[in-house]
Amino acid sequence: MPNQQSQWILSPTVQPPEWFIDAVRQHAPDLSGNYAAQLLWHRGIQDAEQLAGFINYRLYKPASPFEFGQEMERAIARLKQAQELGEQVAIWGDFDADGITSTSVLWDGLGQFFAQYLQLSYHIPNRLTDSHGLNCHGIEALANRGVKLIVTCDTGSTNIKEIEYAQALGIDVIVTDHHTLPPERPPVAAIINPRYLSPENPLFNLSGVAVAYKLVEALYQTLPDVPQEPLEDLLDLVAIGLIADLVQLSGDCRYLAQLGIEKLQRDLQKPAELRRRPGVGRLLELCRKNGDRPTDISFGIGPRINAVSRIQGDASFCVELLTSRELQRVEKLAQTTELANTRRKSLQKDVELQVDKKLDKLDLSTTGIIVLTETGWPVGVLGLVAGQVAQKTGRPAILLSVEEPETNDVGASFTDSFSEAQAQPLNLKSEINNLKLARGSARSVNQIDLYQLVLEQVNLLHRFGGHPFAAGLSLPVENIPLFTEAINQKLRLQMGKDSNLLGQQVIKADLLVKVADLGK
Template identity: 65%
Template sequence: MPEQQWILTSTEQPPEWFLQAVKQYVSASSGQYAAQLLWQRGIRGIPQLAAFLDSKTYQSASPFEFGQEMQLAVERLQKAWKAAEKIAIWGDFDADGITSTAVLWDGLGQFFVQNTQLIYYIPNRLTESHGLNCPGIDNLGEQGCKLIVTCDTGSTNISEITYAKQQDIDVIVTDHHTLPVERPPVTAIINPRYLPSDHQLFHLSGVAVAYKLVEALYQALPDIPQQPLEDLWDLVAVGLIADLVQLSGDCRYLAQLGIGRLQEDFKKTPTQRRRPGVGRLLELCQKSGDRPTDISFGLGPRINAVSRIQGDASFCVELLTSRDHKRVNQLAEATELANSRRKSLQKEVAQQVNQKLSQMDLSTTSVIVLSDPQWAVGVLGLVAGQVAQETGRPTILLSTEGIGERQDGELGAPTTAREWGLGRTAPWAGSPTWGDCPSAMGRLGDGEKKAPHHPTTPPPHLLLARGSARSVNSVDLYQLVKNQAHLLHRFGGHPYAAGLSLPVENIPLFTEAINQQLRQTLGGATQAPTVQADLTVTVADLGKELFLELKLLEPCGMGNPVPKLLIQNCWFENAWHRNQQDWQGKKVQYIKTEFDIRDDSTRSPFPGVWWGHYKDELPLGRCDCIAELDYNTFKKRYEIRLIAVRSSETSTRLTHHSVLILDWRNIPDAPWRVSTSVPLLLKECPTSWDDLRAWLRRSLYNQQPLAIAWSKPKHKPPEEIWLTLVGIAKYLSRTNQSATRIQFLQKLGISDQSLYLGFKALKSVGFIVQRQDRNLHINQQPNPESTLAEIAIAKFLAAVREEQFQREYFAEVPLSTIQAIAKIMNAER
């Protein structure tokens, strides 16, 4: 494996007034470490600090911030309540989708009789994949449902929503994924992506959006519910943390409230718990529910494991919501067994992948693409993520068992798919109209989406490989795979992860093409796995005081990762490893090493664990390591979780990037006014890594710090930008005036490439754009053929959406990722 590059985050010292403010929140320590982390992560004001640390100080947003869409949804639910209509909740099979369904089941269950007026439907991961499908709609229609409420899915299911409308079934969509080009024919669509990117609701996951709908209904009909809204907080926290959304704004607030609710319920006896199924599941994974890691390492993986292993995860909703203690105990144990099976499968696939990797020359490989007919599709994303982190290369794993003609001769269930995780619609996919429903399509993997050619049914004998992709460091996986869309059957994803399917025969060509593309993008730069440390500590620092200080930052997640601690010149003792055991005492093929860590700062050792590794992998003698500090509820002890380790003899000097990269994003008071050195100031958010590399090269050449000082973009809808462009064109044509390219760019807030497509679209609707020196003159002519105009306008809108999506990505790209790129470029000099 390539040598891992270690990076130490900038250690800019916060001012004394900030230290004193943080100290008020910790009683047993100085608060220095917490203050340093908070300052590094952009928490630099007293009101901001209070809102971040204390949920009682934070002012949450009203559900009616969603505007008319929320009003329409509440009005339709009130109508259903008055008419005693039958409603179906359409959920999803991952942890966010399951908890979203559970929130609506419990929340709407206060207004509609469960199992009589209210039912739910969870698609099967292995046969249906994400999203609405027509056979499912038919089934609900036959049961007398007049309204479907989706959660965590549905935004781009245009043809399915149209089909439901034809069956006299209304649809309310609650989702946080892809936005369609035009509003779908729904009763209401509640999706935070319609809000500005800096809105406190923008990052809500599916479960939080579902909660906001229930909150609005509680406000509209306050006398009906028998149970308090607060009873839903624990479910919301599970979905939020398990879905890896950015925990800021209302996301962080709801996660804080929910974790408190989880802990409060777990302290009760099993017979007194509101959610005995959650309590039993926490017991089985030896957690107490008071930490975000109890969800991210405990509840979340177990809920996700059910669909990964057996496809149907419907019973997980019952597990989370039922008060039948005997029944939920059985369901919790079934969930635990599924997770044990997932661990074993994951290890088996990982071993086979590593065997294939040992036969590859990674020095000539930019993207790892591996396939096998025996691999279980459900765990490929997990293994791909491990490989990407270990090798520093994007990794794509495919199962080639084929999904053309199934063994039983039946095609996979009809489906359309949403994008994966934090994704969005690929701009090349256009308006997601997949053809008339019902239609037969193959099964999809993680977040797959139709490729541009919009296939419906694969040819009977076409074998399709399907699998998952995971990225690492700065590589934009979404863009990388999108450029090979002509070789794919379906694809969907975002810069970090994707799901895809393609004809088996295309795998060699796809592998060659995607490797060549990334090699050209990197320009010969060496790829290496990176790990970032936030703080340097000693073994003497480890323990309760530091744990409680770092706990201030919880809940951690995207944008606020768990603090990584660098411990230098240490060594390990009493190391031993063993296979994990399930709740029945049976061994699971999953290794954990336990050890004591020591250094010269104290005579006392400190315990730790290293998941997925053998004791023989620990270096002998003096070492450096990066770890997370944790509390083991089961053993009632503080311990470290080892992230990375290497021998001190072979350890290279840590890279400190405080001089090179200054993260001044979203800071209202310009720090360059008081900076001791004059930095190279980058205030415009880039739209590609090439843009950012150009600035890094200037920084290196001038030996000048680079300050990234852009703010979160505030985008106008692409359609509004188009109307503005047309308005400018009409004005210039009418007044016979001219404008410069720079004036167009500033007025519209788009890039040169998008502006070029905008001019082409103007020409398609009858404008003539002419350049004279630096000025642009526009004249209006009769409209040409409307079909060509629609295509040109669609291309412009897609380009603007893509550009806005990229800006949103770079607005919050981790500093460590930018530092990794800078390190590579510095090494090349």
């Protein structure tokens, strides 16, 4: 495989005003303050209050949950109604780390207002048999149990058909999510999604767990005499979900992550029997981390939670792992999670070796988007390996696993963990059951919008969903050659004379400084 060349992109230099440089100098009197001021200004820290809150998060002023406006008010009104009427409420989560922590936040948070198990329940889709998002068979099961209100977390914004189905069964839906918005507001009781806010809003980058937290925060503020546990007890879960989901840690995201890491570390210092979340502490112990930095989550807790659904499909027990205080139970669940992660590593390594052999036979000089297929690849790890291939080659990569026809029921889906739009069936013709399908994952690099490139081949696909840099898809095996040719041709047309940039590693730099000036 040829070595990647690097392309450096330097951000335009903007000289901040002298008053801002002086303000920075007050926080770092031993420095000139110029470079630090340029960097902070470029990152959007452009007034004294923002600067103080960035330097010391205890001075940061978080946004009110009611910044979500009328949608938050509608959500709180519907939850109050459910509480007053004694209705059955179900949390509908997702199977990745953000979705699991979101569900856990609502389970503990809403559990202060609704009796857990008696009035409040939760549902996590099975990664190996269900797609992301709401599904009709799950909604029907909740209706049969008497559920009158579903509160989604980290999912649901684009599930119009499923929301309408819930309505037909007499179930209202409150959506809390951070993924792609539908063209029109869905027919829900409320939809709380930061994508409705301006990109400059400090809540804009919230992940699913932080949106769920804001809903609970609003309920705490509206009914302050009801909760028996402090709201702050949820912050460690918020930090795990935020960091594991790789959202931009700015604004409230950064603030909540800092508070959560602090809480995580304090809890770990206690004996296991006194910990608020012994399951989280045990996960940290198993991965030999102490919880004092983001990488302890991104390389420790997060991959372990994600591994459960990748290997077992059903990750529902992870909510119990993160919320239970029964030491023997969480020890068993933590060990199960650790075994799943060990198995995930082994499967991932096997696929990596097979992929490397295929790449050695591929002429990358004539390849824009890498598409590799194999029978029986474990679909749960293909997104991870596709990401590695994209980084190594500087090209988008799609890895597909060929399955046998008997597994091709339209209720099943691919098992990627993309984090934008939820998967939607595309060509659900009756004869699809008689076709052999390939399912897999796509990952992109260097600002190439792979989602749009794949979406333009919708007539060749069975199911598809994702965002510009990560997606999941399935398609009939017989369509793979045409699909591969079509997306590569589209990429060449799109890039034009810039196609020579494929294979280069793009490195973005904020400032150009002299070595002699570092530390000044």
